[in-house]
Amino acid sequence: MAIVAPEADPGKLPAVLRGIEAVGKAGASKETLHDIAETAIAVLPRP
Template structure:
């Protein structure tokens, strides 16, 4: 999990430094956090 978070953060930093609109960078970060698994919740399998 830590490696995944580090990769996402580094990617967001890179695109931010490359000049991507700050609002877009913020939306990317929000999406990345929203799709993280929540501890204690089980995934339902079809």
């Protein structure tokens, strides 16, 4: 799992979601999509 990046911009999450969608349409496995999503969540700033 990725380390939390304090400079991460949660406003870019829609772009990440579209990327996950594209990778899924290209045939990526459920596990790969899950790993991408977990990484995206892990780098969101924490309060």
